[in-house]
Amino acid sequence: MQKGKVKQMVAVSMLSTIAYVLMMLDFPFPGLPAFLKIDFSEVPALLAAIIFGPAAGIMVEAIKNMLHYGIVGSFTGVPVGELANFIAGTLFILPVSYMFRNKNTVKQLSIGLIAGTVLMTLMMGLLNYLIILPAYTWFLGAEQMSSQMMLDFILKGITPFNLIKGTIITLLFVSLFTRLQPWVLKQISSQQA
Secondary structure, three states, X not given: OHHHHHHHHHHHHHHHHHHHHHHHOOEEOXXXXXXXXXXXXXXXXXHHHHHHOXXXXXXXXXXXXXXXXXXXOOOOOOOHHHHHHHHHHHHHHHHHHHHHHHOOOHHHHHHHHHHHHHHHHHHHHHHHHHHHHHHHHHHHOOOOOOHHHHHXXXXXXXXXXXXXXXXXXXXXXXXXXXXXXXXHHHHHHHHHO
């Protein structure tokens, strides 16, 4: 039992570090606001979540964002972006973890990834409208956007961004998983034993 916990802690630490490095290799998507950048840091969090459970995936998301804030910082001085990234990542990985751990098939994984993309897109739109965008403008000392401006920005920028990011990560993770499936299933069975 103790050996399994140590193995899980080491794996979560390694996956968090990989996630942080992948987060640093971000890039803007053409046609969307330049500060909305796509990265592949959810891939290690997804691996942790499907092998060790949702709490491990959430830990990878948390550590990755704490490292990012501690090393890179934030232009607002407050980790609003890191908090948004943590929430988005958590919303994305939770459905995947729950659905895949129910049945360990590529079909369940794909359904979970699609559900995660939809959940992340819808909830991040709502959270950006209610909390995140007002927090950004407040911490930057900028003039608050009108409700219509925020809605337009969410519908034309944030929603397409989350859909594109979720789709890219889904396609990447499914192709990666098909190659790693025997190893992943072996890891899951060793966790359950």
